[in-house]
Amino acid sequence: MTPVFTYTKGMTEVSTSYCPGCTHGIANRIIMETLDEMGKLGDAIGVGSIGCSVTAHQFMNVDMLESAHGRAPAVASGIRRAQPDKLIFTYQGDGDLASIGTAEIVHAAHRGEKFCVFFINNAIYGMTGGQMAPTTLIGQRTTTSPEGRTVEQAGRPIRISEMLATIDGAVYIERVALDSPAHVRAAKKAVRKAFAVQEQKLGFAMVEFLSTCPSNWGLSPSDSIKWLRENMIPYYPLGVFKEPEGLKND
Amino acid sequence: MAEKVLMKGNEAFAEAVIRGGCRFYFGYPITPQSEIPEFMARELKKRGGAFLQAESELGAINMTYGCAAAGGNVFISSSSPGISLMQEGMSFLCSAEVPCTILNVSRCGPGVGGIQPGQADYYQMTRGGGNGDYKIPTFAPANIQEAVDILYEAPMLADSIRNPVAVLADGMLGQMMEPVALPEQKKQYSPDEIAEYKPWALTGYNAKADKKRAVVKSLRLQPEALEEHVEKLFKKYRQLEKELVRYEAVDLDGADIVFVAFGTMSRLCKEAMEILADQGIKAGLIRPISIWPYPAEAFDKIDFGTTKVVISTELSMGQMIDDVRLAVNGRLPVRLIHRTGGMIPTSLEVVEKAKTILEESK
Numbered sequence: 084m085t086p087v088f089t090y091t092k093g094m095t096e097v098s099t100s101y102c103p104g105c106t107h108g109i110a111n112r113i114i115m116e117t118l119d120e121m122g123k124l125g126d127a128i129g130v131g132s133i134g135c136s137v138t139a140h141q142f143m144n145v146d147m148l149e150s151a152h153g154r155a156p157a158v159a160s161g162i163r164r165a166q167p168d169k170l171i172f173t174y175q176g177d178g179d180l181a182s183i184g185t186a187e188i189v190h191a192a193h194r195g196e197k198f199c200v201f202f203i204n205n206a207i208y209g210m211t212g213g214q215m216a217p218t219t220l221i222g223q224r225t226t227t228s229p230e231g232r233t234v235e236q237a238g239r240p241i242r243i244s245e246m247l248a249t250i251d252g253a254v255y256i257e258r259v260a261l262d263s264p265a266h267v268r269a270a271k272k273a274v275r276k277a278f279a280v281q282e283q284k285l286g287f288a289m290v291e292f293l294s295t296c297p298s299n300w301g302l303s304p305s306d307s308i309k310w311l312r313e314n315m316i317p318y319y320p321l322g323v324f325k326e327p328e329g330l331k332n333d
Numbered sequence: 334m335a336e337k338v339l340m341k342g343n344e345a346f347a348e349a350v351i352r353g354g355c356r357f358y359f360g361y362p363i364t365p366q367s368e369i370p371e372f373m374a375r376e377l378k379k380r381g382g383a384f385l386q387a388e389s390e391l392g393a394i395n396m397t398y399g400c401a402a403a404g405g406n407v408f409i410s411s412s413s414p415g416i417s418l419m420q421e422g423m424s425f426l427c428s429a430e431v432p433c434t435i436l437n438v439s440r441c442g443p444g445v446g447g448i449q450p451g452q453a454d455y456y457q458m459t460r461g462g463g464n465g466d467y468k469i470p471t472f473a474p475a476n477i478q479e480a481v482d483i484l485y486e487a488p489m490l491a492d493s494i495r496n497p498v499a500v501l502a503d504g505m506l507g508q509m510m511e512p513v514a515l516p517e518q519k520k521q522y523s524p525d526e527i528a529e530y531k532p533w534a535l536t537g538y539n540a541k542a543d544k545k546r547a548v549v550k551s552l553r554l555q556p557e558a559l560e561e562h563v564e565k566l567f568k569k570y571r572q573l574e575k576e577l578v579r580y581e582a583v584d585l586d587g588a589d590i591v592f593v594a595f596g597t598m599s600r601l602c603k604e605a606m607e608i609l610a611d612q613g614i615k616a617g618l619i620r621p622i623s624i625w626p627y628p629a630e631a632f633d634k635i636d637f638g639t640t641k642v643v644i645s646t647e648l649s650m651g652q653m654i655d656d657v658r659l660a661v662n663g664r665l666p667v668r669l670i671h672r673t674g675g676m677i678p679t680s681l682e683v684v685e686k687a688k689t690i691l692e693e694s695k
């Protein structure tokens with residue numbers, strides 16, 4: 084009998100620590116499934132970050148390390164010097180990448196570092212209990228914007244994909260969402276493309292995932308999906324912001 | 334022994350650490366050590382490694398962490414304010430047991446301070462600055478040859494203890510020229526050899542004989558697990574306290590005064606000792622070479638029958654004096670001679686101050 088569905092070798096058989104309905108788990112899984120399908124699990128090195136995904140190395144079945152808050156792109160740049168031929172990726176939240184780690188991400192992109200960045204934008208600091216992130220939407224209530232974020236107080240939410248797409252060294256930038264099966268399939272294609280960019284040594288590649296945080300948004304998993312679709316996608320449009328010419332993608 | 338060549342301190346340090354096995358350097362310009370990144374930018378690529386100018390010292394230490402966790406032998410240098418920025422990362426490296434070699438060519442603080450030589454980073458280097466319980470073996474050479482010899486051994490020492498190893502060389506040593514003999518090139522490991530030489534390193538598990546994946550980590554949310562980990566680190570540190578102590582003890586027998594000084598200041602003390610001897614005052618010197626672990630045992634060699642006072646002599650407001658007091662442990666009065674802000678005393682100034690202190694201690 085041919086199995087129609089099997090567990091991916093890319094994930095360890097450990098239950099994840101993510102809250103029910105959190106889409107971090109989907110992002111973890113499609114990245115690992117992609118590496119598995121590419122036959123590259125044993126040639127990959129992952130860089131975790133600080134946030135709810137800090138324990139991702141327990142679930143992602145590849146060589147991996149934890150990095151300090153925001154520093155993952157610097158850490159990956161260092162790994163690249165010692166391991167010129169491995170597939171390297173970072174996995175970072177929006178507090179990590181878009182706030183404390185902006186210098187590292189901008190300069191890694193600017194140098195055209197040849198690794199993939201998987202950026203989980205859930206418009207909030209998940210791990211620390213729901214504080215405002217640079218990506219928090221106008222009007223969105225968080226524990227540090229209790230009356231809703233205002234432009235006067237905190238400026239407008241930062242659009243990282245659009246910003247990085249202006250940098251020459253960043254050659255592939257796509258924003259995807261994890262709110263529907265069709266979007267998850269598209270997200271997986273984007274992950275595959277990002278790895279293809281790296282394999283072909285074309286430059287820096289990032290996929291931004293719009294992701295949910297039911298626990299800190301104070302919504303049920305299904306309402307969270309709806310909130311993402313109705314509020315995040317209009318402000319953070321999906322699509323390819325940049326793609327290298329000559330990218331061969333099987 | 335190799336032939337001696339005249340070299341500027343900073344360039345000799347860089348050459349020594351490459352010959353000691355280092356292949357990677359990540360840095361950010363800062364006086365008085367910018368000759369080091371400049372030297373590395375010229376040399377490392379030719380010698381099978383890589384140089385990368387980081388966006389900041391925060392970037393540099395985290396590149397170091399990644400590269401070293403992936404098995405690279407990394408050297409990193411900076412000066413005082415840059416070292417401050419690196420200390421979050423140093424704590425992380427110690428916690429994750431990732432080795433590297435660190436050099437602080439120190440200047441004056443606090444704050445951006447000044448660019449003249451200083452020793453006010455003694456606390457910074459021996460007390461951490463990063464969070465949590467950790468230690469970094471730190472050596473304070475007094476001349477370029479000694480710095481070269483220490484930096485030559487540092488990369489392999491760091492690898493063997495899986496912890497950073499640091500050198501504190503004040504700006505005077507970095508900027509002066511002295512004749513040095515450079516040792517032979519040690520073996521450097523290629524990416525293919527790393528998996529075998531460092532089985533804990535991130536190489537992708539296919540590279541490992543047992544195909545087991547490696548995880549390099551710091552976070553331990555369970556208190557039991559974290560306590561166990563920190564206790565394990567300190568078992569290693571206690572062993573290093575026994576093995577790494579280094580110092581020079583000069584003329585302690587029959588001394589009236591014992592100076593304690595490291596680095597540049599110890600050279601001035603040696604000059605002062607000769608002048609004092611001409612005036613009939615016997616002065617000895619304890620010169621810590623390892624400042625962590627601190628050579629407390631050297632103080633047991635003081636001639637307590639003759640010595641009236643121990644004088645910590647520092648280019649700071651007095652930082653090492655805390656360790657001197659602990660090591661003397663109440664057996665003698667402990668006093669301070671110091672200048673700061675980049676001011677360097679003359680040996681005559683040290684002599685006059687020492688004589689006053691000796692009079693007051695009789």
Ligand SMILES: Cc1ncc(C[n+]2csc(CCOP(=O)(O)OP(=O)(O)O)c2C)c(N)n1
Nearest residue numbers: 133134135152176177178179207208209210
């Ligand atoms: C230097 C430092 N500052 C602050 C923290 C506390 N901290 C841990 S996780 C986190 C926010 C993470 O948010 P995000 O990156 O959005 O990840 P998420 O949990 O939402 O996936 C913060 C501020 C830390 N660990 N280190």
Ligand code: SF4
Nearest residue numbers: 101102105135209296
């Ligand atoms: S706190 Fe939010 S981001 Fe973190 S695991 Fe829970 S739902 Fe996901």
Ligand SMILES: [Mg+2]
Nearest residue numbers: 176177207209
């Ligand atoms: Mg977040």
